[in-house]
Amino acid sequence: MTKVLLTEVALRDGSHVVAHQFTKEQVRYVTEMLSKANVPFIEVTHGDGLGGSSLQYGFSKVHDIELVEEAAKVAGDSKVSVLLIPGIGTISQLKDAHAAGARMVRVATHVTEADVSKQHIETARNMGMETIGFLMMSHSAPPEKVLEQALLMESYGAHAVYVTDSAGAMLPSDVRDRISLLRKNLKIDIGFHAHNNLSLAVANSLVAIEEGATRIDGSICCLGAGAGNTQTEVLVAVLERMGIETGVDLYPMLDLAEYVRNDILPHPQDITTGSLVMGYAGVYSSFLRHANVAAEKVGVDARDILVELGKLNVVGGQEDMILEVASEIAREKVGKI
Amino acid sequence: MTKVLLTEVALRDGSHVVAHQFTKEQVRYVTEMLSKANVPFIEVTHGDGLGGSSLQYGFSKVHDIELVEEAAKVAGDSKVSVLLIPGIGTISQLKDAHAAGARMVRVATHVTEADVSKQHIETARNMGMETIGFLMMSHSAPPEKVLEQALLMESYGAHAVYVTDSAGAMLPSDVRDRISLLRKNLKIDIGFHAHNNLSLAVANSLVAIEEGATRIDGSICCLGAGAGNTQTEVLVAVLERMGIETGVDLYPMLDLAEYVRNDILPHPQDITTGSLVMGYAGVYSSFLRHANVAAEKVGVDARDILVELGKLNVVGGQEDMILEVASEIAREKVGKI
Numbered sequence: 001m002t003k004v005l006l007t008e009v010a011l012r013d014g015s016h017v018v019a020h021q022f023t024k025e026q027v028r029y030v031t032e033m034l035s036k037a038n039v040p041f042i043e044v045t046h047g048d049g050l051g052g053s054s055l056q057y058g059f060s061k062v063h064d065i066e067l068v069e070e071a072a073k074v075a076g077d078s079k080v081s082v083l084l085i086p087g088i089g090t091i092s093q094l095k096d097a098h099a100a101g102a103r104m105v106r107v108a109t110h111v112t113e114a115d116v117s118k119q120h121i122e123t124a125r126n127m128g129m130e131t132i133g134f135l136m137m138s139h140s141a142p143p144e145k146v147l148e149q150a151l152l153m154e155s156y157g158a159h160a161v162y163v164t165d166s167a168g169a170m171l172p173s174d175v176r177d178r179i180s181l182l183r184k185n186l187k188i189d190i191g192f193h194a195h196n197n198l199s200l201a202v203a204n205s206l207v208a209i210e211e212g213a214t215r216i217d218g219s220i221c222c223l224g225a226g227a228g229n230t231q232t233e234v235l236v237a238v239l240e241r242m243g244i245e246t247g248v249d250l251y252p253m254l255d256l257a258e259y260v261r262n263d264i265l266p267h268p269q270d271i272t273t274g275s276l277v278m279g280y281a282g283v284y285s286s287f288l289r290h291a292n293v294a295a296e297k298v299g300v301d302a303r304d305i306l307v308e309l310g311k312l313n314v315v316g317g318q319e320d321m322i323l324e325v326a327s328e329i330a331r332e333k334v335g336k337i
Numbered sequence: 338m339t340k341v342l343l344t345e346v347a348l349r350d351g352s353h354v355v356a357h358q359f360t361k362e363q364v365r366y367v368t369e370m371l372s373k374a375n376v377p378f379i380e381v382t383h384g385d386g387l388g389g390s391s392l393q394y395g396f397s398k399v400h401d402i403e404l405v406e407e408a409a410k411v412a413g414d415s416k417v418s419v420l421l422i423p424g425i426g427t428i429s430q431l432k433d434a435h436a437a438g439a440r441m442v443r444v445a446t447h448v449t450e451a452d453v454s455k456q457h458i459e460t461a462r463n464m465g466m467e468t469i470g471f472l473m474m475s476h477s478a479p480p481e482k483v484l485e486q487a488l489l490m491e492s493y494g495a496h497a498v499y500v501t502d503s504a505g506a507m508l509p510s511d512v513r514d515r516i517s518l519l520r521k522n523l524k525i526d527i528g529f530h531a532h533n534n535l536s537l538a539v540a541n542s543l544v545a546i547e548e549g550a551t552r553i554d555g556s557i558c559c560l561g562a563g564a565g566n567t568q569t570e571v572l573v574a575v576l577e578r579m580g581i582e583t584g585v586d587l588y589p590m591l592d593l594a595e596y597v598r599n600d601i602l603p604h605p606q607d608i609t610t611g612s613l614v615m616g617y618a619g620v621y622s623s624f625l626r627h628a629n630v631a632a633e634k635v636g637v638d639a640r641d642i643l644v645e646l647g648k649l650n651v652v653g654g655q656e657d658m659i660l661e662v663a664s665e666i667a668r669e670k671v672g673k674i
Contacts, residue, residue: 171578172540196536198578199571203509203540222607234536234608237617241508241535250617251640254610261609268607270559271571272598273591280574280587303588 003245004209007041007217008034008232009193010260011071012083014223016047018266021061024070026264030256031071035078037252041104043081044071047225049108050082050089050097057088064093065100072101079103079130086116091123098127106162108134110315111141114149121156132191133158139169139282140313143181150182160189160215165204168197168226168275169282169310175204176211183212191215194230196222197279199271201230202238209244220253221260222269226278226285233257277303281310290319294326304329340582341546344378344554345371345569346530347597348408349420351560352384355603358398361407363601367593369411374589378441380418381408384562386445387419387426387434394425401430402437409438416440416467423453428460435464443499445471447652448478451486458493469528470495476506476619477650480518487519497526497552502541505534505563505612506619506647512541513548520549528552531567533559534616536608538567539575546581557590558597559606563615563622570594614640618647627656631663641666
């Protein structure tokens with residue numbers, strides 16, 4: 001079996017959990033430990049990627065580029081990765097990140113909008129970076145659509161394409177259907193990025209590997225948005241038990257998990273009812289607060305709003321639809337009385 | 338597909354988490370809410386079962402029988418269950434529990450010692466109780482051995498036999514092998530009880546159902562020993578998404594989860610490195626403290642001790658072997674220098 005290449009995202013997806021307040025010291029220490037444990041890729045960016053530091057997404061304590069620079073100093077044989085969401089981050093910022101030492105980029109788009117990644121993927125590839133396409137909210141499009149979009153990213157020059165379960169909404173069968181279809185039709189590597197809202201992150205990662213994915217994301221102590229990601233140290237232990245090679249050493253990862261737990265984690269990343277409803281409904285965790293406000297205002301159950309939003313396949317930026325949906329539910333409720 | 342019958346174990350396995358200090362009020366409230374949500378079986382006992390309240394296992398705040406009585410008052414159509422580990426609990430205590438309103442018992446033995454359950458299963462069956470055989474540490478015996486022992490429990494009159502992953506050590510394939518073999522060879526129902534040490538509790542429960550298990554254990558907010566059990570409210574949401582019928586209502590379970598989180602849980606049940614190592618090694622969580630003490634004393638890594646104990650298939654009561662194993666590792670270490 002091919003070796004599975006892990007990407008640690010605690011210093012990027014985990015940035016959400018600490019309100020983007022990572023310090024240089026934290027980033028340096030975690031990167032150094034990950035490198036010693038032989039984790040091949042280490043992602044370091046604002047939770048919403050390069051340029052995410054803003055009024056809308058929350059300001060970082062330390063600028064992305066400085067953090068990348070800090071990580072690159074101690075990354076050794078590991079490659080520092082950045083996330084780039086076209087529209088939030090720019091090609092100019094990507095060049096700065098490359099100059100600061102980033103050697104991988106994940107160009108992330110909504111699962112139906114891969115076409116906006118063309119220029120970014122081409123530029124990264126031309127700079128000699130490991131270049132990954134990252135299809136967010138992949139649960140919300142049928143497998144054929146995910147394939148169509150992945151093929152676009154492949155045609156732009158990506159070295160790999162990720163199926164990204166941004167809302168932690170995928171069942172094992174959802175993962176199986178998407179990864180197996182991609183594996184049959186793509187020449188490049190396939191990756192999988194999970195969230196743990198349905199407590200299936202590790203298991204879904206195993207399904208992805210079974211179907212041919214060779215790149216898997218994890219975050220130490222689940223440090224990530226919503227219920228967090230695939231818990232890296234758990235995944236490493238499970239893959240070791242299964243005889244699937246990652247090259248990553250378990251004990252240093254356990255030691256690092258102790259550090260993250262004691263020195264970074266503001267609260268343990270268990271599955272709250274809020275996170276669960278996000279995964280059940282299939283919407284971004286950023287919708288929860290808005291749904292609660294709308295529910296209060298209109299006098300309906302926030303959970304019903306979220307489930308309805310999931311059916312409508314809302315995406316980030318469509319938060320204005322929440323009140324509309326809430327009002328519709330309220331009207332239906334009155335109609336039933 | 339057959340309906341899956343859930344047993345909620347937060348008021349029994351979760352008793353470990355609160356050092357067996359459940360109050361009557363907590364037990365009454367949780368039982369009432371579970372009954373309203375249509376959970377068919379609700380287990381209420383000391384974490385180590387009837388008679389567990391002791392110097393060795395920790396004293397309960399309120400006597401088992403009183404808690405069962407309290408739960409039975411508000412259980413409605415749900416059945417109150419008790420755990421009985423022969424050797425810790427007695428037939429006389431089982432009769433008391435039955436008189437107090439318990440209508441189900443799970444007679445639990447180590448996976449290789451089903452023969453000690455004969456009298457208890459027969460007595461329970463004769464009293465008209467729902468009678469379940471519970472094979473603990475099922476990961477530590479090969480599928481054929483688990484089947485042999487399950488057949489014994491069936492022959493004693495059990496209505497169902499559980500494959501119990503006490504250490505949270507099973508991989509999905511371990512579950513599949515055991516449940517499918519039992520399904521092919523038993524006439525009675527098959528159940529599965531997971532712990533989440535490898536973050537696989539929900540996924541393993543899905544595999545068990547796929548292979549024919551129709552009784553699944555869960556605990557609200559993961560409230561249980563080690564990394565906790567299959568998070569019930571998550572399982573209910575996932576099964577609903579999959580179209581597998583449980584009869585349990587999701588929203589009341591979410592409301593109950595909020596209560597448990599705010600009023601009972603001393604700390605969120607995430608997967609600590611301690612729990613992970615238990616699941617990785619395949620030993621009871623009660624061994625962790627002893628291993629740490631021995632590691633300190635002898636100057637070796639506690640994780641190496643636990644992995645070695647797992648290979649030796651140690652069971653509860655063999656804690657005296659820990660120092661021996663630690664010393665052996667220390668001797669080998671010296672030999673290597």
